[in-house]
Amino acid sequence: MQNETNYYLLLGLFDFANDLVGSSDDDPAFEAAFNAAKTQKERQWSSDKVKNSAKASRAGHSLDLLPKAKEHLDTMEKRKTQWEDAKNQVEKKIRQQINVFALAHSGAYLLQGEVDLVIKKVQKDLDLTIDQATVQRLAPSGIEIKQGEQAPAGKDLSRPKGYTTFHNTQSTLAAYGYSDFYDLLGKDRGVTKIRSTPAGQWAKWAQEDKQALPNKATTEVADRRKLYGECARIFASEDKRSEYDNYMSYCSLDEVLTEMAEGCSVSKHLDASTAESYANRLVASAAKHGIALDENEAMDYILGRCVKHGIAFAPPEKEGADTPAKKEVCFWCGTLIDQGLAVCPSCGGKTHIDCPKCGTSNPASAKFCTKCSMDFGDLGRASSLCDEAASAIDHLNFDQAQQLLADAEQLWKNLPDIAKCKARLEQGMKQFGSQVQSLQEAINANHLVEAKKLYQDIQKRAPQFDRQDLVERIGTGISTAQSIMDGEDPKHPDTQAVVRAYEACADYPGLAVALASTPPQAAEKVSVRVQQNSQCNVITWSPSKTKQASYLLVRKEGSRPLDAEDGETLVRTAGTSYTDHGLKANTDYCYAVATVLGPLTSDLTCSQPVRNLFDVHAVEVSASEGSIQIRWAGPPKPSEVEVWRDEHSAPDKPGKGKRVTNVAEGGLLDQGLSNGVTYYYTIFVKYRTKDGGAAYSSGQTCSGVPSSPPDPIDFMLPQLKEDGSFDLEWDNPDKGEARFYYSPEKVELTAGDIMPVSELETKVLPLSLTVKSADKGTFTLPDDQVYQLIAATVRNDTALVGCSTMVTSKQAVSITKVVASGANVDIIFEWPEDSENVLIAWRTDRFASAAGESGAASKLVNRKTYDLHKAIELEGLELGVTYYFSLFAQLGTGDSASYSAPSFKTFSFGGGGKAHYQVEAKSFFGKVKSARLVLSSEVALPACTLRVQKESIPVFSGQGIELFHVPAQAEAGNWTFDLPAQLLNKGLYYKLFFDDPSAYDRIDLQLNPGTHPQIGK
DSSP, X not given: OOOOOOHHHHHTOXXXXXXXXXXXXXXXXXXXXXXXXXXXXXXXXXXXXXXXXXXXXXHHHHHHHGGGHHHHSSSHHHHHHHHHHHHHHHHHXXXXXXXXXXHTTTTSEEEHHHHHHHHHHHHHHHSOOOOHHHHHHHSOTTOEEEOOOOOOXXXXXXXXXXXXXXXXXXXXXXXXXXXXXXXXXXXXXXXXXXXXXXXXXXXXXXXXXXXXXXXXXXXXXXXXXXXXXXXXXXXXXXXXXXXXXXXXXXXXXXHHHHHHHHHTTTTOBOOHHHHHHHHHHHHHHHHHTTOXXXXXXXXXXXXXXXXXXXXXXXOOOOOOTTSOOSEEEOTXXXXXXXXXXXXXXXXXXXXXXXXXTTOOXXXXXXXXXXXXXXXXXXXXXXXXXXXXXXXXXXXXXXXXXXXXXXXXXXXXXXXHHHHHHHHHHHHHHHXXXXXXXXXXXXXXXXXXXXXXXXXXHHHHHOTTOOOHHHHHHHHHHHXXXXXXXXXXXXXSOOHXXXXXXXXXXXXXXXXXXXXXXXXXXXOSOEEEEEETTTTEEEEEEOOOSSTTOEEEEEEEESSOOSSTTSSEEEEXXXXXXXXXOSOOTTOEEEEEEEEEETTEEEEEEEOOOEEOOOOXXXXXXXXXXXXXXXEEEOOOSSOEEEEEEESSSOXXXXXXXXXEOOEETTEEEEESOOTTOOEEEEEEEEEEOXXXXXXXXXXXXXXXXXXXXOOOOOOEEEEEOTTSXXXXXXXXXXXXXXXXXXXXXXXXXXXXXXXXXXXXXXXXXXXXXXXXETTEEEEXXXXXXXXXXXXXXXXXXXXXXXXXXXXXXXXXXXXXXXXXXXXXXXXXXXXXXXXXXXXXXXXXXSOOOSTTOTXXXXXXXXXXXXXXXXXXXXXXXXXXXXXXXXXXXXXXXXXXXXXXXXXXXXXXXXXXXXXXXXXXXXXXXXXXXXXXXXXXXXXXXXOEEEEEESSSOOOSTTSSEEEEEEOOBSSOEEEEXXXXXXXXXXXXXXXXXXXXXXXXXXXXXXEOTTOOSBTTO
């Protein structure tokens, strides 16, 4: 599941001058160096795992590997192998970095500063310190080391949407040796046609790999589970995949540009030929990820990065738009290839494909046939299935390969890759089919010694056969059996130990002989209990006197089993009971138990025959005016249902009480009943016996009370509060109890639907409501997604569905203010991120609680329309009317679109009323002796505050100092308030402000006409 680890590099033990192989397996010098490095790394990784989120995954993975380090380095031979592998990796890295910088100088020389950068890069990537001499030794012959030059200017890439989300997973991928999510899912499958493989196939592979993860609590398993979960999100659709492709394209372009900048960082110079090679790489990198980029755009990116890093570069003149393309993109793998090639040199895919309908040759990238217009959408999917089948054939997984090729043929019948794979499959099955089948049979029988030999024989003939899951199962079973038997006396082994060894590996040598002397004893008694409600039989048996035995349970219809092979095997278990489901009604069953000890089986112990006369189930009762409706599931066929009714108690047998005649399949409607009377029912199932007689089930009982229907709840108003909870108001029904439900998905319920409460609660979840009064309460949603809220009136366990609305605690938009604009009204707000549309709804009686609420006017507005005015403009509102506005942000698009929690604001066109004020003051020799505030209003006046300051009029309610607070006035009128003259000076400026800014939407507050805003003027 992971790439091979080099422990010299992992622990920082590598040194060109000292291989630490030592003179013996337990060399003291190596032991000292190993223990010191292990202690230091363990401390470092433990700290990184907790404190450094960027390094946490890699650190956790390294800590998982640490206990295995010693076993990989415990001999001289292993240390020598690890040191040589580390040396090769380090030298390869150094040479790669040398080539990066040398490329900027056409391979002629290397600057001294570039040597220093090579050393830093190796230290960063491999956590290894090297010296200058090592770099010089590994530089190709003929490369001179000298000092560099100065240079000029340019431009840069912009990060794509979702960059942060995708980039956060990159360090986790890198920790396990993967470059991206395509590499994670496609590497082991041998997928080469990345581009043509559809998103759905990648998502399917991610699900398969996630399910195949071992049940272990390790950092790697946890990380991989998260990575496969991220794959499911990325490959959920082609649009989501394109976002990831844009990110990958950005990263690959940035990597090339970063390499270029590093290569020229000391010389500060980029020549034209080197720039052209980088431009070709940029075009190829973009193409690999499905992004079209021409050479002119590539040169622009190069110039941009040069400007950013101060590298001198004179870009060539741009080619015209009509310049013929030199390259084309392979449809299958995205590689940039020469025009005119028949086959891609990278993946082997054909650049042209014949239409299976008319035979016309089309480019592989065609969406439709150029002649007959056949849809080519399935071509990529069929090709990817062929790639997966080829990988399965390589691993001798022939059954899987056959299924994959059958699926591919359904998509694209005459695809050449299918014929090639079928030929390979036929050849593989001729060579290895019988051996692979024998291997699987041996493993299924737990004959692991035989399986090991078969596996080895296959691998000798087919070295590519590598099934680590089988190797692990075979090895674990044999080693477990060996470990158990090594601890026993060979002549008198303990029976329990032999059984455990047999369960680990059934054909381990000597087990059959050891068990033959202690045959298992049979169970003494088998009992069967019929459970009518759950339609099953519970079988129990007394335990055998043989210790460590298991039991084989067999079932047979009509008669007792003669031996363990006579009938259907239900289970092999160490327990002494079993529940048998999926039974046929009115059928005789016999059960038998055999005691099993390894390969030995006792005689059978049989039960008495039982017959299952099953009742109907899932009975639901709903009562209404003068009638009772009963619904049920079942009964099993062939049978019929009889229902008997009584007003005193449920009938205990057919014939007691009155038979209800209008029974239909799955239920009945009993009409003409009296309201307020309790009616008792028993539902019997009637079966025919073999002799033609009748046999009845024990019966299901229920009752109901007819009554007039309750009132539906046709109004409820949820309002979001600042703390994220909701206030809820509703019209309380006169009859019945008000209950509320919610669902994360839209449910098909209509106001007026009547059903049992139990049925309603299978569709929706009960809302936890804190009731404040008969028609008010509060509730909190589990999260900020959109929920459907449903009201219901409940009476006698019957629910009457009322109104419903959509709610969410996510308030993505907020109304800043509502202002008059000529004869219109502007709703002003900040446009919500990630929303394509907003909806404004308004009423004149209350706020609309949901988008699209009945009785509310509304308008859907897109971003383009909003940007024209930086507001929503509404026309045709009436003077003197108070409007209640609710603004919703649209969340998502298409059929999955929903709306955020609303933002509320009230407004009256023309202010709804006017209020005037002024300060009257008397002064003596320049000093204010007395002053008063004179107020008049056409409507009730909200609380307000008078503020004063020197030199200018207060503009905002926070400017100046508060001189006087006016309490709210409940009615229109005129008022006079004395002001504290000791705080006033002649010439102070004043202004009156409402305490609640929303009051300005209803009332025009103005200084009296002709009055100066200065005291004493």
